[in-house]
Amino acid sequence: MKVDGTHYRSLWYDHDEAVLKIIDQRWLPHKFVVQAVPTLEDYAAAIKEMRVRGAPLIGATAAYGVAHQMGKDASDASLDHARDVLIQTRPTAINLKWALDRCQAHLAPLAPSDRATAALQLAHDISDEDVEINRMIGVHGLDLIRKIAADKADGEPVRILTHCNAGWIATVDWGTATSPMYQAHDAGIPVHIWVGETRPRNQGVLTAWELGHHGVPHTYLTDNAGGHLMQHGQVDMVLVGVDRATRQGDICNKIGTYLKALAAHDNDIPFYAALPSPTIDWTVRDGIAEIPIEERDHRETTHIWGRNDEGNVEQVQVSPDGTPAGNPAFDVTPARLVTGLITERGIAKANEEDMLRLFSEHREAV
Numbered sequence: 001m002k003v004d005g006t007h008y009r010s011l012w013y014d015h016d017e018a019v020l021k022i023i024d025q026r027w028l029p030h031k032f033v034v035q036a037v038p039t040l041e042d043y044a045a046a047i048k049e050m051r052v053r054g055a056p057l058i059g060a061t062a063a064y065g066v067a068h069q070m071g072k073d074a075s076d077a078s079l080d081h082a083r084d085v086l087i088q089t090r091p092t093a094i095n096l097k098w099a100l101d102r103c104q105a106h107l108a109p110l111a112p113s114d115r116a117t118a119a120l121q122l123a124h125d126i127s128d129e130d131v132e133i134n135r136m137i138g139v140h141g142l143d144l145i146r147k148i149a150a151d152k153a154d155g156e157p158v159r160i161l162t163h164c165n166a167g168w169i170a171t172v173d174w175g176t177a178t179s180p181m182y183q184a185h186d187a188g189i190p191v192h193i194w195v196g197e198t199r200p201r202n203q204g205v206l207t208a209w210e211l212g213h214h215g216v217p218h219t220y221l222t223d224n225a226g227g228h229l230m231q232h233g234q235v236d237m238v239l240v241g242v243d244r245a246t247r248q249g250d251i252c253n254k255i256g257t258y259l260k261a262l263a264a265h266d267n268d269i270p271f272y273a274a275l276p277s278p279t280i281d282w283t284v285r286d287g288i289a290e291i292p293i294e295e296r297d298h299r300e301t302t303h304i305w306g307r308n309d310e311g312n313v314e315q316v317q318v319s320p321d322g323t324p325a326g327n328p329a330f331d332v333t334p335a336r337l338v339t340g341l342i343t344e345r346g347i348a349k350a351n352e353e354d355m356l357r358l359f360s361e362h363r364e365a366v
Ligand SMILES: CSC[C@H]1O[C@H](OP(=O)(O)O)[C@H](O)[C@@H]1O
Pocket: 053, 054, 055, 056, 163, 164, 165, 166, 167, 170, 171, 175, 176, 177, 203, 240, 241, 242, 243, 253, 254, 255, 329
């Protein structure tokens, strides 16, 4: 999407320099930092340190990491090494494993001499596919928003509460939860987005930054304000992203999503999750029991980043010295709390049968 009027993807391959370029999200919204990714270790660090983040973007980045490694050494051992280094960076978003599995399946059968070119093309393809998938998520989500708008007075906005950042900066472009928001705005349907800050990494800041650059009306709030807004009739729908969905419709997303789903259920507000099909893990049914939840560095909880009065971005401690902290980065919302899943093929109810209506190729052999 656009930053100060200039179109960007979240990552792109610089053919002149033969290197991947990323927007280092750790500095947003205060600094717009583009950096190259010169080594496999830098690819792993970029994912682990969340310089690039968001389930689909992590997958695309990993595909370019494999391509980089094939350009250095296209042997079977090197292909395995690239997977081993990248797969251990973050455990929850299934898109990382999905991309690495796709690279393995595509490259292993090839002669090593053909792998570098094929790997780079595959990374380009995965990125381009992500853009189109997310655009289609927006098309189907727009229909939903249009239906809600039809029941409102002229000019009255559709009020959408979102959590974390499932925006264009979390994907290659468009975003997942944000794609319907952008497309509704661009179609002239008034929307207002309630943006939860999303402690501890405050990815809501990224959503506010994105929406601001696209001119989409929004309000930045604490996470805990969401339930209050729902109780007071200020929310027409909740729309979030997903890091891993199960075949029965459970969704794993940023920590705090479950609490917002509970509040939505309690206030009879539709709760939708937007996800590309690579985010569905068809091998898993019970998300709570089976999805690994990343425990991140506890310093992310005890400290916070911001810009000081001198304009410098710095990290400060918010908790007492020595206070023990935790940092589970995701939680699982059971399917019973999910109204629907907005995918590139349409909207499914959060149950196996309706998901298979859209993705019948995953129906298990009896
Ligand atoms: C389309 S992004 C999906 C998902 O990924 C984010 O996780 P993280 O910021 O830790 O990479 C967040 O949970 C988004 O909802």
